[in-house]
Amino acid sequence: MTFEDVVRYSSRSITGFRVRTALLLLAMSIGVASVVLLTTLGEGARRYIVNEFAELGTHLLVVLPGRSETTGGPPPLLGTTPRDLTLDDAMALYRSSAVRHVAPLTLGSAPASWRDREREINVLGSTRALYPVRQLEVAQGQFLPEGDPSRAASVCVMGQNVKRELFGNRNALGEWIRLNDRRFRVIGVLAEKGQSIGMDFTEVVIIPVASAQALFNTSSLLRILIQAKSRDDVSGAKNDVLDIIQARHEGDDDVTVIAQDAVLATFDRIFKALTLTVAGIAAISLAVAGILIMNVMLVSVSQRTSEIGLLKAVGARRRQILSVFLMESALLSLAGAAIGLVVALVGAGVLVRIFPGFPLQIPAWSFFSAVGVALFTGLVFGLAPARRAAKLDPVWALTGRG
């Protein structure tokens, strides 16, 4: 009995028992579709969060004024007001050999105007270092120039939305805008980069940090962003930062340093766990489909006892009967998997329409593993009925007492 014969014989019985075939295909396609869709959703959620955090940069440290207490116990008797972070603090951090860039940050809001157009706008004060630290891109012109950060130059770089609202389609480069009572020359427009956590760079105007401090009449910084030299330097940089600030703040350990790397890794872990959970749910749905296949195949074996008896009478060996029934499960599983994948593709398409912006993409591994698992469950759950068929006593089978 050649392979083609087995396939032909099995497909004849698949097309011969329509209701049974429909049931099995339904079970298998639901199983496969849920595996693919659920893992796709899990993978999408994981990527979404990871992307959001990756926007911050991978070697990034954030220095915040104030100590975030995580120990319990009663609150301190004297309210501790943390010292502000200053521009000098920030520049002192360059002493650490583990640090590549230090970007001091101030934030305020001010009315911005050009000719007769005016709107309230977030103004970000920083240095040239912000450009590599936040991985910004300019669409036109240039970013803030290098130079002494304490020099209050009257230049600004603006986000796309700000540019559009103040200038429309006109060229903004070289124009002077007014923030509060100060005038700034536009030297660059940021490329559209979209939302990143905590800050929408399309909605800001960036000016030199010293100018911002003057504009908002403050000497403190909101936070300091630091880029370590490499991923391995992140923890060294963190220690250096704490030491340097502590020395400058008369021994008080009053800043918090957050390593984004740790956050990223944590989220990666959390969402790997999520993906696994989702895969577990999917595996259960496949197992259910598999058990359904087994039951229907068992029923099919008992319905076809006389056929099996006849095959034995005309000289079929056990292996041949086994392979005919296994081939049937395999073909049904593959057909079910194919239908399931189509359903999953359509389902994913619908989800993308409902939630645009959510990075929904069927992971290749889920595609292949779903088909593989479908075949595997089909064969595993098809094995018991096939063995039953192969073992049937021919006399008993032929008289149709089964």
Add this chain to the structure above:
Amino acid sequence: MIQLDGVERVFRLGDEEVHALREVKLHFEEGAYVSIMGSSGSGKSTLLNIVGLLDRPNAGEYRLDGVPTTELADDQQADVRRHKIGFVFQSFHLIPRLTAAENVELPLMLAGVDPDERRKRVDAALENMGLSDRARHRPSQLSGGQRQRAAIARAVIMQPRIILADEPTGNLDHVSGGVVIETLENLNRQGITLVVVTHDPEVGERSRRQVHMMDGYVISDSAA
């Protein structure tokens, strides 16, 4: 060629032991035409199953062409059935979703015969049975007599030397039953050993040798 010696077959039904065959000693020569007769429950079908290697005796020996068969493994018995024995059943046992030609082809397919060769042999077998114009019909589209003739075509497609027929006319009217018996007798005339189990005396009397059974015993044998 078929030699049974002291063959016993016992079935267990609950606590009760049913002796389907007791001390059966028979010898059928090559080319014989034997009918096995008896009322239902006399053990005649069990005898046929044992001769056809579908069943094994509890005691005694069965030699086919001088070879003891009781020691053969299941798959070896399957090979013997495939090459030496053709079965014809009362209820035809055609697979309903396959055409007449495909049903006839089945033993050739299981034996791994080349597809071109298969087609030739199937066409020839169907023509011999007068079913050439029915090759593409399913069993449900055939009359009872046509179905049984398709089953006979399937039984002889491997050119066996023994045909075992269990009540071949049991589901047929008189006329088509007669055609089926003549077809089987024709095969016997070509040298094939023919064993027919029947409770119909009219069918049984046509054979050259009659074996009568009752309660598992052979009670008369026209050759003895």
